[in-house]
Structures are given as structure tokens and as C-alpha cells.
Amino acid sequence: MEAIKKTFNFYCDESTHLENDSHPYMIIGYISTPYHLLKMHNRNIRELKLKHFLKGELKWSALSKSQYPFYNELIDYFFSNSSLEFRAIIIKKSQMDHAAHHQTHDDFYDKMYYQLLNKKIHPEHSYNIFMDIKDSYSYRKAKNLKVYLERDYNNVRNLQVIKSFESELLQLADVLIGALNYKLRGLNKVTAKNNIIEKIERHCGKPLTERTPKDENKFNLFYIDLNHGN
Secondary structure (H helix, E strand, O other), rough: OOOOEEEEEEEEEEOOOOOOOOOOEEEEEEEEEEHHHHHHHHHHHHHHHHHHOOOOOOOHHHHHHHHHHHHHHHHHHHOOOOOOEEEEEEHHHOOOOOHOOOOHHHHHHHHHHHHHHHHHOOOOOOOEEEOOOOOOOOHHHHEEEEEEEEOOOOOEEEEEOOOHHOOOHHHHHHHHHHHHHHOOOOOOOOOOHHHHHHHHHHHHEEEEEOOOOOOOOOOEEEEEEEOOEE
């Protein structure tokens, strides 16, 4: 019996991705959901915000003691819904050597985005990919990524940049990527953030500093070793 074709939405974000921003890691990740469940997730997250009297966007940088109850429930919501999946790739910037590979940092960025997505795009389904607008080059980066993907796939229906306030799931991606980066950088000054990271790790059953198996779908972390291959 032929599988039913589904459409999935990917909401992509990145953290400390600039070449010379003095941060040790480049992280790119996404939240995905089946398209037909998108409205439900958006509605449920908005209702959760109303319950906790939270206004504005969800942001890891804004997480504080007063907002902890909301983010605590948000993490539970993510892990309790099998239709929501997270994947991130982590690159140690000290291993980058663009000159040796005859590439610019923008070229490398495009390649890493391709690595993030290509193993999760399946020919029997179709995909809408949304990227957070970070800077004036975001439109060009999206166009370049579309060229990369179209070499191997013909089922990416839509690839575009959006602003984070337009999507609850893009904001959720920011929270999860922010937690990962915070842990990797050894920043433990904010108790509420530490508690959220511990909660994520309990759900995952392992520290955020460890890569997950390749077939892990719910919360997939791919640490790329540029010195020794993958």
C-alpha cells in the first residue's frame, strides 16, 4: 500500500553563526511539524502564553525567574508531542579552515545548512522551509540554500525567510538552540536557564554536550568534527 504523502514545515534558526563573533560554537537547528498540525501547535503555544500572562516573543535570552513557569511548561509541551521534532548541528569554530577548502564563510554556512536538512528530507513527502531573518544577507542565504537543495530534491515546495515574531515554532527553535549554546559555553549564571537545561536533559536522557544516535528523531544533535570527518 502506497504511503500517504505529507507536507512538513521546518523552522530554522541559528546561534553565534558569524565567523568572527568571538563565540566558540556555530549552531544551526530547526523545529519541524507536519503541516496539518501547525495551527494546533501555534494555538496551544499562544494559549500557554496567555495562561502565564507572557507577552511578546519566546526568546532564550529573555528567560528569567519570573518566566520560568511558562518555559517549564513549554519544554514539556515539546517533548509530549511526537509531531514536533528538533535537530541541530554543532560546529566548533576553532576547527574551521576556509582557506584550506577554498571557500568563504558564507559557502561554509550554506554547506552546514545543507547538512542539517538533507538527511531529513524524504522523497515521499514535501517540505516548506522557513529561515529566520538574521541580517541583510538572509535573503541571499535562503536563495543559495534553495539551489543546494534543488540539486538533489524536487520536493521542497517553499523556502523563504520570515521574521521570528511570525512563528511560534521558530521562537521555540530559538529557545532550544539557545539552551544548547548556553550549556556548551559553560554559562550557568541564570538559575532559571540552568533548570530548563536540566529539564531538557532529563527528557533526552543524556547531556546536551553529547551527540545523539543518527536515528534519533525527537531531539537530534549532530556534532560535526571537521578535523576527522563525521
